């Protein structure tokens with residue numbers, strides 16, 4: 001991959017129409033990326049996920065934008081209060097819809113934010129130092145172009161989800177998309193956001209998204225990420241969260257697509273009394289490789305974090321889970337819980353799971369665990385003995401396995417969408433049989 | 436309805452468990468099977484239901500309905516169930532994450548589909564289910580709970596008979612459905628079973644206790660010892676077993 005030519009292409013597309021700080025930020029991102037280079041399996045964070053195919057592919061910007069059929073994605077989007085749609089990396093005004101938002105809630109594309117509130121945009125985009133960014137995060141920053149800033153003023157509430165939909169079409173062959181999302185939830189505000197990465201093509205392309213979520217004191221954010229990329233896609237994504245005192249995060253990820261996927265979720269709990277729940281389901285078929293890395297850093301006392309990730313693997317597929325909990329010295333009375341469970345539906349499916357705890361405070365309660373197992377033959381027989389055909393029995397049990405995680409999602413619209421996505425996976429499972 | 440001939444079976448690659456069982460059951464009949472622990476009663480019913488752990492090394496099982504004889508041993512467990520063969524498990528299986536109503540409706544609809552009858556929509560099924568639950572004096576709250584999870588022993592057994600009521604099988608093996616039930620629960624379960632009895636279907640009761648047979652009168656009582664039927668007689672055999680145990684029969 002020739003990053004500097006993609007970098008130039010992004011610059012050319014903007015035709016110089018960007019403030020200085022924006023250009024400096026991108027230049028810093030590029031410098032950082034070139035310094036780091038793409039990770040290799042010798043890198044502890046990338047031990048089980050080989051990204052050589054990224055290095056070997058000539059990704060560029062999408063030349064033309066394809067025609068997206070939103071109906072195809074009905075089950076992969078919520079009927080949110082507003083929907084912003086990006087097709088092959090570019091904003092689609094026709095497909096997007098912005099209903100009247102509640103008082104104090106703003107949804108702006110970066111173009112609009114640059115006009116209306118450039119200072120706020122700059123503050124959000126530069127919240128984290130580029131010098132701390134990893135390779136893919138710096139790559140996203142280097143290629144900064146399109147994105148959305150969602151803001152909630154103090155006390156503003158919007159619990160019907162704001163839907164962000166990123167679609168790729170056949171026109172995205174060999175394209176690299178770098179969407180950027182900023183969610184800025186003010187003091188005591190409430191926001192629900194669903195970010196869907198969906199595809200209607202088997203073309204090979206790459207998405208590298210970066211989402212930053214800032215939650216002010218007492219704020220609450222429900223954030224749902226759906227990754228349902230095309231079967232030949234590479235999907236890399238990072239969501240970073242900063243939480244102030246007494247805030248609440250409910251993060252949920254459902255990942256079913258891409259040939260190669262890596263999802264990072266990094267949560268910094270920087271104020272006392274905050275809570276973060278981070279839950280996820282990953283569903284794999286033959287040939288897929290999906291990697292989840294989560295990290296929760298407890299900096300302040302009396303916070304809780306609760307994490308449940310479950311994976312279902314069919315065919316020769318591979319999942320990686322790495323969950324870290326850091327409890328810093330001042331974070332007394334932390335209560336942190338983490339569990340990763342995996343269900344293998346096929347003898348060639350494989351999981352590498354590693355929960356990690358690093359605790360520097362003494363008065364804390366932390367538990368973590370990981371399991372890898374198969375369906376219980378007695379349960380399958382029980383269902384079959386009631387006339388339920390074997391594949392349906394397996395589906396029913398696997399759904400039951402996933403049900404616990406879904407049960408933790410509070411948004412009704414979001415739950416409906418997630419159930420639709422699970423249906424899709426099991427429909428495909430039944431179609432393929434156990435291969 | 437069911438004809439078992441010289442059935443010999445074992446756990447796949449294990450020692451023999453059934454050592455030549457022959458049993459003929461006709462429509463309308465109730466058979467009781469008694470016998471010491473470990474004699475092969477559950478194995479027999481699980482083989483009839485098609486449990487994959489067991490391997491039949493010789494003998495046949497023929498199941499006949501509407502004069503169409505079928506070789507049960509070549510059929511998948513789900514097809515046996517759809518054809519009307521039912522087993523109430525001695526140890527009902529817990530299925531976390533799957534609600535009782537989803538499970539029961541799936542089972543019911545599978546049978547409808549197989550028999551070419553229209554499936555029931557969720558609302559009608561709910562009414563139908565509640566009616567059957569009343570029959571077994573089950574709390575309607577059980578429909579929303581995960582299958583058998585955190586059910587008491589007696590609740591699990593009632594849930595088995597609920598499944599029987601919903602699937603209306605032609606041939607039912609009830610494996611120690613009375614074990615662990617208090618007197619009241621046993622009466623409720625037995626009443627339920629009696630209501631499901633008809634001249635068209637047959638029931639096999641596996642039990643240790645004469646008590647159940649006071650409620651559900653058997654036509655024939657068999658005693659199994661060490662994988663063989665050692666005695667078949669009328670209901671009086673159950674009384675005799677209750678009094679004298681099994682030793683005199685095993686000898």
Ligand SMILES: Nc1ncnc2c1ncn2[C@@H]1O[C@H](COP(=O)(O)OP(=O)(O)O)[C@@H](O)[C@H]1O
Pocket residue numbers: 446449452470471472473474475476477478479488
């Ligand atoms: N799945 C199995 N694996 C190993 N042994 C088994 C299995 N099922 C039954 N057996 C053995 O077969 C014998 C008969 O068991 P079972 O049919 O459960 O007896 P009963 O129901 O009459 O108490 C016992 O010795 C038991 O240990």
Ligand SMILES: [Mg+2]
Pocket residue numbers: 476477478525610611
């Ligand atoms: Mg038994």
